[in-house]
Amino acid sequence: MASGVQMSAPVCLIENTKEQMKVNQKSLEILSSITNPVVVVAIVGLCRTGKSYLMNKLAGKKSGFSLGSTVQSHTKGIWMWCVPHPKKLNHTLVLLDTEGLGDVEKGNNKNDTWIFALSVLLSSTFVYNSMGTINQQAMDQLHYVTELSECIRSKSAPNSDEVENSSDFVSFFPDFVWTVRDFTLELEIDGKPITSDEYLEAALKPKKGKPEEVKMFNLPRQCIRQFFPKKKCFIFDRPVHRKKLSQLEKLNDSELDPEFVEQVKSFCSYIFQDSQVKTLQGGITVNGPRLENLVLTYLEAITSGDMPCIENAVLALSQIENSAAVQRALTYYEEMMKQRVQFPTETLRELLDIHATCEKEAIEVFMKDSFKDVGQKFQKELADQLETKREAFCKQNLHESTKRCRTLLQDIFSPLEEEVKQGAFSKPGGYHLFVQRNKDLKQKYYQQPRKGIQAEETLQEYMKSKKDVVEAILQADQSLSAKERDIEVERVKAQAAEAAAKHLEELQKTTLEMMEQKEKSHQEHIKQLTEKMETERKLMVAEQERALALKLKEQEDLLKGGFRDETERLQKQINSLENQLENSKSGWGICVIS
Structure with missing residues (x-):
């Protein structure tokens, strides 16, 4: 894959021991190196139902995930296999195979x-x-789905309306695929052939009757429809005779x-x-490092006795990502x-x-790597750091x-200084000779390229340091009258005053240019x-529209079946999604950096 990761076999992602669940560090190192967007497919089910065989097929291999051909459960915890996506260029397919649910050897099934x-939280399918x-037995075995709302929170401050709050799960829960193995029935209802998807829909229909009588029947079905609006079903015949099942990974398709x-x-x-890239709320694409941080965040919550919270996980991830994004941006700047600036620049504007x-x-x-920057905290930090670095480059420009x-x-005027030491201008007419020589050397200095913005100030500083020398040559020139000396003194003073005024003007120009640049920077951030x-x-609107469309379709199907009570419950979720969609379309709550 583009990130350079090549896995020849799966590795354990989350180890499930008798004491606790913990992350395997090797798997985290693999995830941290995957820069591609990830499509995450997780499979769960009872022990010895053939989960690993399907995952090996998705990996394009005969073997890899342990099939467990005996009555003893093989897979413990969650195992991971990252492979190049066979259909999506520059994407990585992350396969998660889980230990069998309901393993009698565990003793404790908590x-x-x-x-x-975790499989639900980490996967996109x-x-x-x-x-x-x-x-009904299959539904009873899927009781874990009825417990999701008790072990996962969507927001850090839960909504008091439990039903309405459940609509929050729709936008980030994965697509649901039910695979039925060793299926022996005919796919038909009332003598009419049906598809496997229609078979699933029929199986998920609630039962009419008194709430207390149909509660246990309807609850798992309601949870599947509630949490997983997009559903798909596949049925599989028995692959071979039962005696050959233990050799399944060695058999050819023929x-x-x-x-x-x-x-x-x-x-x-x-x-x-059809499996989509794993995303977070708001259409935030997940890559390897982001999936790594999600694993750590969720597992930390579980091992500390807390409930994994989607909102908190996203915010925690955003803190890490945004901080790193600031550093990447500053390093890039x-x-x-350093590549583009040739010190010193001729003008401040050039820099x-x-x-x-x-x-x-x-x-x-x-912007490319940041998300959920609440109050633009990290963007403001970036703006401040960029301003500091700009000032540092300006200072370096001045220094250079x-x-x-x-x-x-020093190079241009050192010959003149040597002539002064040797008394070349200590004679009648020497002052004017010195002034002309000085003028010629100034012109030579002005002609030199890339002196930078300190050219005039440094020259005046040098001239000021030679003031006593000029005065001595002037006073020593016997060819000048007292009046001529006074006129020359005034001329030098006027030149100095003119230079000071020009310097002040340059300072004001510099201040104005810096202020203008600061405003331009602010506007660029905005x-x-x-x-x-x-x-x-x-992206949020598109996500909410998809969720709403799926809920409306579900409501339509329930209405056709005459389940009016179910449709009323569903209407609360639809109303909640419609309100969220309206707010997203109007841009409600959006603010920009100040």
Whole structure:
């Protein structure tokens, strides 16, 4: 894959021991190196239902995830296999295989719920694998889904309205795929053939009756519909005779039931084509490092006895990402400035123009990787740091200019200083000769390129240091009358006053240019922030529209079935989603950096 990661076999992501669940550091190192967007497919189900076989097929391998052909459960915790996505260029397919739920060897099944919840939280497609048919027993075995709202929070401050709050899960829960293994029934209802998806929809329909009588029947079905608005079903025939199941990973497709082979191909094709990139609320794309941080955040909450909170996890991730984005932007700015600035610049404007270009690009670097920057805390930090670095480059520019000018003055005027020492101008007419010589050397100095913005100030500083020498030559020139000396003194004073006035003007110009640049920087930050927020708003709208469309379709199906009570409950969720969508479309709550 583009990130350079090549996994020949799966590694354990989360170890599930008798004491606790913990992260395998090797898996985190792998995730941290994957810069591509990730499509995360997790599979859960009871022990020995063939989960690993499907995951190996998705990896394009015969073996890898342990199949566990005996009655003993093999997979413990959550195992991970990262492979190049077979259909999406520059994407990585992350496969998560989980230990079997309900393993009698565990004795304590409390971690089953957390394995189930983590699989939901980390995946973009969640596969539930079961055997036989989708009947009440299968639903009872899927009781973990009814516990999701008790072990996952969407927001740090939960909504008091439990039903309305459940609509928050819709936008970040994965797509749901139910795979039914060793299916032996005919796909038909009332003598009419149906698809596997229609079979699932029929199995998920609630039962009419008194609430207390139908509660246990309806609850898992309601939770699946409530949490997973997008659902898909695949059925699989038995692959081979039962006695050959232990050799399944060694058998070629030609040795398997042809129907089963086609069913597996159809399943893999759907996962490759339809499974989406893992995203966070607001359409934030997840890559390897972001998935790594999500794993750590969720597991830390679980092991500390807390409930994993989606909002807190996203905010914690944003703190890490935004801080790193600031550093990347600052590093980029410094590197570009060092490449593009040739010290000293002839004018301050030249330096500020290069700064403006580098700053614009640095802000783009920050915007690309940052998200959920509450109150633009990190962008303000970036703005302050860029201003500090700009000032440092300005100071360096001054220093380099002064250094070069002093070197030039020393080289150009040292012969004149030597002539003064030898008394070349201590004679009648020597003063005018000195003035002309000085004028010629000044002209030579002015002709030198790339002196920078300190050229005039450094020259005046040098001339001022030679004031006593000039005065001595003037007074020693016997050819000048007292009046001529006085006129010459006044002329020198006027030149000094003119130079001081010019210097003051330059300082005022510099101050104005710096103020203008500061305002331009501020406007650039606002411009890019506004564009980013508009992009995020559109992603949020699209996300909410998808969720709403799925809920409306569900409501329509329930109405056709005559389940009026269910549709009334669903209407609360629809109203909540419609309000969120209206706020997103109007840009309510959006603010920009001040």
